[in-house]
Amino acid sequence: MAYPSVLGEEVWWEEYRPAEGGRTTLVRRDADGTVHDLLPAPWSVGTRVHEYGGRSHLPVPRRDDKAIPRVGVVFANSTDQRLYLLERGAGEPVPLTPEPASAGALRYADPAPGPDGKQLLCVREQHADGTVRRSIVSVPLSGRGAEDPEAVQELVSGAHFYAAPALSPDGTRLAYVRWNHPRMPWDGTELRVGELTATGLTGEYTLKGGVDESVLSPVWADGDTLYVASDWPGFWNLYQVGLRGPAIALYPAEEEFHSPPWRLGDRCFRVLDSGRIVALHGDTGLRPSVYDPDTLDLEPVSTELTSWSHLDSDGTSVVAIAASAGTAGCVVRLDPLRRTVEVLRRSVEEPPDPAYLPAPRAVTLPGRYGATVHANVYPPTNPDVSSAGPAPYVVWAHGGPVSHSPRELDLVKAYFTSRGIGVVDVDYGGSTGYGRSYRKRLHKEWGAVDVEDCTAAARALVEQGLADPERLAVRGPSAGGLTALLALTGDTFACGVSYFGVADMLGLVDTTHDFESRFLDTLVGSLPGFVETYRERSPINRTGEIDVPVLLLQGSDDKVVTPDQAFRMATALGERGVPYALLEFEGEAHGFRGEEARVRSLEAELAFYAGVFGFEPDVAPLELTTAPPEPRPIAEEDDLPVAEQLPEVTPEAGVTAGTGEPVLRKPAEQE
Numbered sequence: 147m148a149y150p151s152v153l154g155e156e157v158w159w160e161e162y163r164p165a166e167g168g169r170t171t172l173v174r175r176d177a178d179g180t181v182h183d184l185l186p187a188p189w190s191v192g193t194r195v196h197e198y199g200g201r202s203h204l205p206v207p208r209r210d211d212k213a214i215p216r217v218g219v220v221f222a223n224s225t226d227q228r229l230y231l232l233e234r235g236a237g238e239p240v241p242l243t244p245e246p247a248s249a250g251a252l253r254y255a256d257p258a259p260g261p262d263g264k265q266l267l268c269v270r271e272q273h274a275d276g277t278v279r280r281s282i283v284s285v286p287l288s289g290r291g292a293e294d295p296e297a298v299q300e301l302v303s304g305a306h307f308y309a310a311p312a313l314s315p316d317g318t319r320l321a322y323v324r325w326n327h328p329r330m331p332w333d334g335t336e337l338r339v340g341e342l343t344a345t346g347l348t349g350e351y352t353l354k355g356g357v358d359e360s361v362l363s364p365v366w367a368d369g370d371t372l373y374v375a376s377d378w379p380g381f382w383n384l385y386q387v388g389l390r391g392p393a394i395a396l397y398p399a400e401e402e403f404h405s406p407p408w409r410l411g412d413r414c415f416r417v418l419d420s421g422r423i424v425a426l427h428g429d430t431g432l433r434p435s436v437y438d439p440d441t442l443d444l445e446p447v448s449t450e451l452t453s454w455s456h457l458d459s460d461g462t463s464v465v466a467i468a469a470s471a472g473t474a475g476c477v478v479r480l481d482p483l484r485r486t487v488e489v490l491r492r493s494v495e496e497p498p499d500p501a502y503l504p505a506p507r508a509v510t511l512p513g514r515y516g517a518t519v520h521a522n523v524y525p526p527t528n529p530d531v532s533s534a535g536p537a538p539y540v541v542w543a544h545g546g547p548v549s550h551s552p553r554e555l556d557l558v559k560a561y562f563t564s565r566g567i568g569v570v571d572v573d574y575g576g577s578t579g580y581g582r583s584y585r586k587r588l589h590k591e592w593g594a595v596d597v598e599d600c601t602a603a604a605r606a607l608v609e610q611g612l613a614d615p616e617r618l619a620v621r622g623p624s625a626g627g628l629t630a631l632l633a634l635t636g637d638t639f640a641c642g643v644s645y646f647g648v649a650d651m652l653g654l655v656d657t658t659h660d661f662e663s664r665f666l667d668t669l670v671g672s673l674p675g676f677v678e679t680y681r682e683r684s685p686i687n688r689t690g691e692i693d694v695p696v697l698l699l700q701g702s703d704d705k706v707v708t709p710d711q712a713f714r715m716a717t718a719l720g721e722r723g724v725p726y727a728l729l730e731f732e733g734e735a736h737g738f739r740g741e742e743a744r745v746r747s748l749e750a751e752l753a754f755y756a757g758v759f760g761f762e763p764d765v766a767p768l769e770l771t772t773a774p775p776e777p778r779p780i781a782e783e784d785d786l787p788v789a790e791q792l793p794e795v796t797p798e799a800g801v802t803a804g805t806g807e808p809v810l811r812k813p814a815e816q817e
Contacts (some may be wrong), residue, residue, distance in 0.1 A: 147159050147160070147161050147162070147173075147475055147476075147477055147491065148160045148161075148162070148456055148467060148510065149200075149203065149411060149412075149458075149467075150458055150465040150467065150477050151204065152378065152460050152479070153205050153207070153217055153459065154177070154462075155176070155616065156174060156175065156177060156205075156462065157174070157479065157490060158184075158203065158205050158219055158479065159172075159216075159465075159467075159477050159728060160173075160191050160202060161171055161173045162739070164741040166187055166554065167187070167188060167740060168739030168741070170190050170191045170192050171183055171189070171190070171191065172185050172191055172203055172219060172232075173491070174219075175490055175491065179764045180463075185221075189223065189239070190223065190224040191221045191222065192222065192224035193222040193224075193227065193254060193255040193278075194224070194227060194253050194271075195255035195256075195271045195408075196255075196271070196307075196659075197706055198393050198408055199255060200255050200409035200410030200412065201256055201257065201409075201410060201411025201412070202221055202222040202224075202257070203216070203219055203221040204219065204221075204266060205217050206218050206266065207560040207791050208233065208345050215235060215313075215512060217765075218233040218234055218236075218817045219231075220257060220266055220285075220287070222253070222254050222255065223239075225324055225797065227246070227253040228240040228241050228242070228243045228244075228245065228246075228247060228292075229241070229243045229253075229254050229268075230256075241286060241292040242287065242289055242291055243291050243298055244291060244293070244294075244295040245292075246293060246370075247274070248273075249526065250273070251272065251273045252271075252272055252273075253270070253271040254269065254270055254271075255268060256268055256309060256310060256410040258310075260284055261317040263287075264286060264287055264788070265284045265286050265287060266284070266285050266321070267282060267284055267301070267313065268283060268285065268311065269283075269308045269309060269311070270282070270283045270298075270300075273403050279285075279303070280303070280305070280306065280307055280308050281300045281302060281308065282347075283300050283301060283815055284299045285296065285300075290637070296575060299571070300346070301320065302338075302346070302350065304320065305324040305325065306327050307324060307326070307331070307661075308323070309407070309410055310322055310323045310362070310410075311324045312365060312366060312372075313342070313366075314491075315366055316369050316498065317342065317388075318341060318342060319339055319340065320336055320339065320340055321337065321338065321339045321364040323335050323336065323337055323338070323361060323362060324338055324363065326664070328664030328665075329668075330548065330662075330668070330747055331407040332377075332548055332585065333358075333360060334355065334357040334358050334405055335359045336352045336354075336355040336361065337352065337353045337354045337360075337364055337372070337374055338351065338352055338353065339351065339353055351387070353375065353387050353393075354387050354393050355376070356546065359378045360382070360407075360582075361374050361375070362374065362375045362376075363413050363414065364387075364402050364546075365415065365416065365417050366417070366440075367439075370389050371386060371389075372386075372387045373385070373386055373396070373415065373417060374387055374393075375403050375404035375414065375415065375618060376393070377581075377582050379398060380400070380733070381398065381399065381400055381401055381402050381403075381582070382402045382404035383395055383398055384403050384415060384423070384425060385398040388438075389798055390505060394749070396437065397437060397444050397777065399440070400581065401427055401428055401429060403426070404426075405578075406546075406548060406549055408546075408549065411592070412459050413456070413458065414427075414432065414457055414602050415457065416458065416459035416464065417459075417461075418459065418462065418464075418482055419462055421439060422436050423436070423437040423494065424480065425437055425444070426454045426457055427444075429579040430550040430573065430578070430579035430580075430581075431452050431453040431552065431553045431554070433446065433449070433453075434446070434457075434466070434480060442756075446484045448485060448606075449468070451468035451469060451470050451476070451487065451488045452467045452469075452471070452554070453470060453552055453553060454466050454467070454640070457664070463479060464480040464482055465477065465478065465479050465482065465490075466478055467777075468487070469554035470554060470555065471505055471553055471555060472500060472503060472505075472552075473492075474493045474497065474554075474557070475554070476489045476490070476493065476607030477489075477491040478490060492593050494555075494731050497555070498560065499529075501529040502527060502528060502560060503555065504524035504525060504527040504559060505524075506524055506571075507522065507524075508520070508522055508553065509521055509771070510556050511576075511602060511603050512602065512606060514602055516712050517599070519572065519573075519574065519602055519603055519606075520573040520577065520579075520580060520638075521570050521571060521572045521603050523612075524563050524568060524570070524571070525563065525612070526567060527560075527564060528565070528566065529565045529648075531566060532661060534609055535568060535614070536612060536613050536615075537568045537612065537613065537614060537617075538567050538568065538613070538617035538618070538619070538759045539567070539604065539617070539619070540569050540619040540620065540755070541570050541604050541618070541619070541620040541621070541630075541639075542569055542570065542572065542622065543572060543620065543621070543626035543629035543630055544571070544622065544623075545622065545623045545626045545627075546576070546587060546624070546626070547592060547596055547625040548576055548578060548579045548588070548623040549578060550577045551571035551572070551573055558748065559750070560569075561748060562752065562755075565763075565764075566761070568612065568613065570603050570604070570607060570756070572600050573595040574599035575587030575588050575595040575596065576591075576592070576595065576669075580595075580618070588669060589668055589669070590668075590669070590671055591669075592625070592666070592670055592683070593628060593632055593651070593670070593683030594683065596629045597629055597632045597633050597636075598690060600629055600630075600633055601633055601636060601639075604618050604638055604639070617640060617759045617761075618638060618640055619632065619639055619642060619643060620633045620642045620643075620655050621643035621751070622644065622645065623646060623737070624645070624646055624647060624706065627644035627646060627647035627648055627707075628644075628647055628651075628683075630642045630643065630647060630687060630689065631647060631649060631688075631696070631715070634696065634802070635685075635688050635691035635692055637696065640694055640758055640759070641694050641695045641697070641754065641755070641758040642694065642696055642697070642716050643697040643751055644693075644697070644698050644712070645699050645738075646699065646700050646701055646706075646707050646712070647707065647708055648685075649685045649711040649712065650684045650686045650714065651670060651683060652681065653686075653708075653710065653714075654707065654710055654711070657708045657710070658705075659706055659707055661706050670683065672813055685715060686714055686715055686718055690723060692719065692722075692724055693724060693756055694758075695726060695754070695757075696715075696726040696727075697726070697750065698712045698726065698728045698729070698753060699712075699729050699731070699747045699751075700713075700729070700731070700741070701728050701731050701732065701735050701738060702730055702731065703733055703734060703735045704735050704736045705735065705736065705737035706786075712728060712730070713728065713775065716728040716774065716775050718774075718776045719774075720772060720773050720774030720775065721774050723772045724772065724774055725770040726772075727754065727770050727771065729746070729750055731746070731747070747766040749766070750768050752765055753765050753766060753767050753768035754768050787790050
């Protein structure tokens with residue numbers, strides 16, 4: 147469940163259904179507690195703006211012919227990416243935006259109320275002729291925009307990225323956040339404001355932010371004042387920003403008041419009608435408090451739920467998604483006056499016996515050169531089994547890599563810990579939740595610091611007598627997949643698992659989506675100057691140092707880390723006779739959504755560990771091979787991206803066989 151919205155006693159949210167082909171539906175909870183599914187299959191809610199998406203719906207008050215208010219809901223449909231309006235009691239949604247020239251070419255996200263209740267504001271992403279253009283637009287709720295593209299009015303454009311449009315209470319000003327390549331939103335953004343007129347936005351200027359300050363989620367306190375989160379002091383703290391004059395820190399603290407802004411529309415503080423602010427704050431697990439601007443007090447809300455996100459409020463009611471180490475994500479309502487929390491909907495109605503669930507232990511471990519490494523340790527947990535001596539452990543490297551490991555109930559971790567395999571989830575240098583300086587440990591060091599920290603965490607558990615040095619594994623998704631594969635070039639791990647992981651940094655630069663297309667400028671260095679660093683830190687060029695089994699899992703429709711990366715890694719391993727398995731899932735993108743892919747990949751991972759660690763699993767065995775997969779068509783050199791035509795240099799550590807071939811191999815379906 148994600149992105150709850152509230153108006154009075156009614157609450158809406160987006161609910162993901164893996165058993166229904168991985169679609170996401172809209173759900174509404176009425177005042178009497180009745181829960182309704184609003185969209186039958188094949189409708190699915192979801193935006194692909196930035197490919198990672200974000201908030202995809204917005205309740206909108208409407209009035210019928212008798213002036214009776216009825217709340218409809220606008221949503222982005224994942225199939226065609228158009229916006230639709232579902233009126234209360236209507237049988238089918240009606241489109242609000244035009245049909246794009248090609249599938250998914252017009253995308254919308256981060257919706258907010260517009261002026262007069264007749265429009266909504268949102269971020270629009272346009273794809274045409276291989277380019278991506280973004281803007282903030284106004285979409286009429288009448289439906290005129292479905293037939294007349296000109297009715298969807300563009301308010302502001304020119305920057306590479308936009309987020310968080312926020313209309314002032316009197317409807318005359320618009321605040322928003324923007325940033326440009328090569329920065330990511332946690333590197334540097336600008337808070338902008340302008341006058342909203344019938345012809346668009348005029349008189350814009352920057353209120354706060356810049357190339358080295360991340361400003362997020364503007365919310366109007368009144369007609370002349372905004373609240374924002376800014377990491378100017380080193381952590382995302384709350385600031386009051388007037389339309390003129392300096393910004394004022396509301397509650398300076400060495401903790402985060404905002405989550406990493408990967409997806410659009412994730413709010414971590416909301417202003418109540420009373421003037422107080424409900425804010426989430428902490429490290430990697432954010433908890434709620436109520437801030438009083440008059441007394442400057444930040445009063446915590448007492449709750450056993452320790453990890454909160456996706457905050458929303460109508461000024462009186464407050465809703466969020468909340469979880470804890472023993473409770474899976476729930477839709478909750480917070481009463482800011484009584485400081486009470488009510489669970490409205492649970493994602494897991496009947497959780498497993500708590501005796502089988504591991505309790506995370508947050509630790510700081512010694513890293514290389516005295517650096518501190520943050521991690522969460524999940525020991526093997528099964529009440530029916532006791533074993534003496536060190537246990538097998540899997541080091542988890544999270545994706546991102548600018549992200550973190552949440553300390554909340556994760557049944558995937560419990561799947562392994564209940565079978566005797568410990569997990570250590572590492573917040574390596576670059577992770578969020580520990581301030582800007584910890585994030586910047588990864589600047590120019592991706593593929594080095596993260597690998598060192600994950601390796602150091604494994605060795606620390608061995609030194610403490612918890613982990614068996616002969617039965618250590620490393621696994622990671624996406625960016626964590628690169629970390630896992632590079633970690634196998636050392637002598638610490640007995641095997642590794644890559645979920646849609648990066649194998650070739652130069653290939654990633656050339657084939658990934660626009661949102662992250664300049665991310666590696668910060669993580670590794672700008673091209674062509676750092677081309678040798680890219681090659682040195684690409685697992686595809688380090689397979690000569692890998693002699694342990696590898697499991698590769700990949701979706702065929704991945705637009706972030708394209709399928710050729712896993713295929714080429716499998717080819718390179720097979721050419722050296724290294725045992726591996728490559729499992730490709732048709733129709734899956736970056737992150738498996740369908741139930742079949744999720745179950746199959748999990749069982750394959752368990753069977754993989756069983757074969758390496760030497761125990762009998764309760765799933766079918768996984769067959770490894772030492773032969774390369776059947777070749778696929780290779781792109782002509784003239785068609786290769788520029789980075790792939792750079793002169794080939796063989797690293798000292800050695801490269802895979804077939805070095806003389808072009809680096810990029812495209813799957814047949816991409817030819």
